[in-house]
Amino acid sequence: MxxxxxxxxxxxxxxxxxxxxxxxxxxxxxxxxxxxxxxxxxxxxxxxxxxxxxxxxxxxxxxxxxxGWTRGPAWLRAGGAEFPAQALGRSPATPAGGLTAPLLDMGRGTPAQMAAAGDAVRGATVLVRHEYMLGTGHMHRRRKYEAAREAGAAAFLIACHEPGLLPVTGSAGDGGPGNIPCAGISAEAGAALAALDGQPVTLVTQGSFEDxxxxxxxxxxxxxxxxxxxxxxxxxxxxxxxxxxxxxxxxxxxxxxxxxxxxxxxxxxxxxxxxxxxxxxxxxxxxxxxxxxxxxxxxxxxxxxxxxxxxxxxxxxxxxxxxxxxxxxxxxxxxxxxxxxxxxxxxxxxxxxxxxxxxxxxxxxxxxxxxxxxxxxxxxxxxxxxxxxxxxxxxxxxxxxxxxxxxxxxxxxxxxxxxxxxxxxxxxxxxxxx
Ligand SMILES: [Zn+2]
Structure with a gap:
């Protein structure tokens, strides 16, 4: 034909x-x-x-x-308020009672920003922003997560780019040794947390691994x-x-x-x-x-x-x-x-x-x-x-x-x-x- x-x-x-x-x-x-x-x-x-x-x-x-990994509940406590969160795929669970660390707002949170922040990242709960996934110049959350982890961050938070109380999700680490707790939050929660820069926040993520x-x-x-x-x-x-x-x-x-x-x-x-x-x-x-x-x-x-x-x-x-x-x-x-x-x-x-x-x-x-x-x-x-x-x-x-x-x-x-x-x-x- x-x-x-x-x-x-x-x-x-x-x-x-x-x-x-x-x-x-x-x-x-x-x-x-x-x-x-x-x-x-x-x-x-x-x-x-x-x-x-x-x-x-x-x-x-x-x-x-x-x-495999089963997602459990996740939330944040900061400044006397509680915020809903979604553990990112394969996040390790936080210790009982949660992980408390000072919040470090890294803005977009590129690897270059992490490098420039130097020792400030060590031991902090790092807050970065998610990006529209299908655009020129998009930087994937995994690159930000890896940069934060390598710089010694205690935990990783990523705020949705889109308003509407929408927690963002996705996977970050590989579930292996050295992974840090990580969670997605809404744009609104991100804005509220950014106002608490430098103050202690408590993150709870639960989840379990299974072959x-x-x-x-x-x-x-x-x-x-x-x-x-x-x-x-x-x-x-x-x-x-x-x-x-x-x-x-x-x-x-x-x-x-x-x-x-x-x-x-x-x-x-x-x-x-x-x-x-x-x-x-x-x-x-x-x-x-x-x-x-x-x-x-x-x-x-x-x-x-x-x-x-x-x-x-x-x-x-x-x-x-x-x-x-x-x-x-x-x-x-x-x-x-x-x-x-x-x-x-x-x-x-x-x-x-x-x-x-x-x-x-x-x-x-x-x-x-x-x-x-x-x-x-x-x-x-x-x-x-x-x-x-x-x-x-x-x-x-x-x-x-x-x-x-x-x-x-x-x-x-x-x-x-x-x-x-x-x-x-x-x-x-x-x-x-x-
Ligand atoms: Zn897809």
Missing amino acids: PQREVMERVLGRIWASARILEDFHAICATGGRFAGTESERRAVAWLAPRLAEATGAPVRREAIPYR RSAENLLATVAGRGPELVVLSAHIDGHDLAQSAIDNASGLACALAVAEALRDIVPALPRGMQVGLFNIEEWALLGSAAHLANMDDAERTRRVLNVNLDSVAGEAGLTALTSGVPGMAAFLRAALAPAGLRLPVAEPFFGNSDHANFLRHGIPALRLAAGYDLPHSSLRFLLTPADTPDKVRPEQLKHAAAVAALIVLAGCAAPVPPVPRMDAETARRVTTPQA
């Missing part, structure tokens, strides 16, 4: 589908999918047969052992040759809401793309693997183990990763290419026949599964909505406001349409559409700026 007819068939299927919205709501109905919870197990139990149906292929359930296992779900629609384009989305989220934008949106789109391409890919030069990765919110553990567990020959079969993470909640999408050589030109060529174009952002974002593909030299991109739009609904990521009402059906369909065209072009190209990266290039594109 000529390429244009194939493209029209694929886009027609996606735009005419009611299923994408049903899938999105079914995934949201499983809950926030925090790794290790009943909600995450419900999501995996729902996704496995749905992925098999969407791909028409058997689903491999890949068990990934990891150090667990989580499952990645993988299904492959074979093409004519051994090579694969990997379409990915992460399963897990946080337990403050339904993790609707991040990442029920990506999961629903991945299923729609698979369904639209499943009978087309077998005639193309390379196949499509759908990888639904788990424990992404915990420093990308699921995809890291997936890629580390395969031999070089298996990794070499994977020529492109298209990662869908937070693809709705705002009109339009951006391709986060990390500056992978050849990627922007490939995307232009893949989308131009349908009259579509994507803005490209080149800074490296290490906070989704495509980062692990890049580290192995596999060309990878992430599609995301709301890039450099701090007033979009993407500002609610990692808060109790990441709820299904933020996502519109046409946003899901646009994201699925764009992803399907990219996967289709990747599978149809006579040779791998973007050159594999050597170790030096892979290192360069995965180095955070500033």
Whole structure:
């Protein structure tokens, strides 16, 4: 079949589908999918047969052992008042009665600020600010946490960037030795605490560690040759809401793309693997183990990763290419026949599964909505406001349409559409700026 007819068939299927919205709501109905919870197990139990149906292929359930963590209550006492808090993922518990230390307001809390503060950080409970996650110059909370920990801080607090009494969450340490108690608080609590700079605050975080296992779900629609384009989305989220934008949106789109391409890919030069990765919110553990567990020959079969993470909640999408050589030109060529174009952002974002593909030299991109739009609904990521009402059906369909065209072009190209990266290039594109 000529390429244009194939493209029209694929886009027609996606735009005419009611299923994408049903899938999105079914995934949201499983809950926030925090790794290790009943909600995450419900999501995996729902996704496995749905992925098999969407791909028409058997689903491999890949068990990934990891150090699990159960979140307990957290709060702060300061200046005679009490503030609610959310322990960040894998925070150690504070001693009985809490951890009391002087508050040090570090503002944004960059590593450079920590270095400049010198000895003042030692023994303090450091307060920093969370940032809009999808913007140029974003600094991830983990870098701030690591800088505070290395400077000898006793505890780490991060205040939400968004007003509305929304405690922010996320993970920080790895649960290993030397980790310090860490918690997210609302913007309002952050402002109240900042007024208490230098005064003692008492932080209580509870939580317990346990060895667990989580499952990645993988299904492959074979093409004519051994090579694969990997379409990915992460399963897990946080337990403050339904993790609707991040990442029920990506999961629903991945299923729609698979369904639209499943009978087309077998005639193309390379196949499509759908990888639904788990424990992404915990420093990308699921995809890291997936890629580390395969031999070089298996990794070499994977020529492109298209990662869908937070693809709705705002009109339009951006391709986060990390500056992978050849990627922007490939995307232009893949989308131009349908009259579509994507803005490209080149800074490296290490906070989704495509980062692990890049580290192995596999060309990878992430599609995301709301890039450099701090007033979009993407500002609610990692808060109790990441709820299904933020996502519109046409946003899901646009994201699925764009992803399907990219996967289709990747599978149809006579040779791998973007050159594999050597170790030096892979290192360069995965180095955070500033
Ligand atoms: Zn995500």
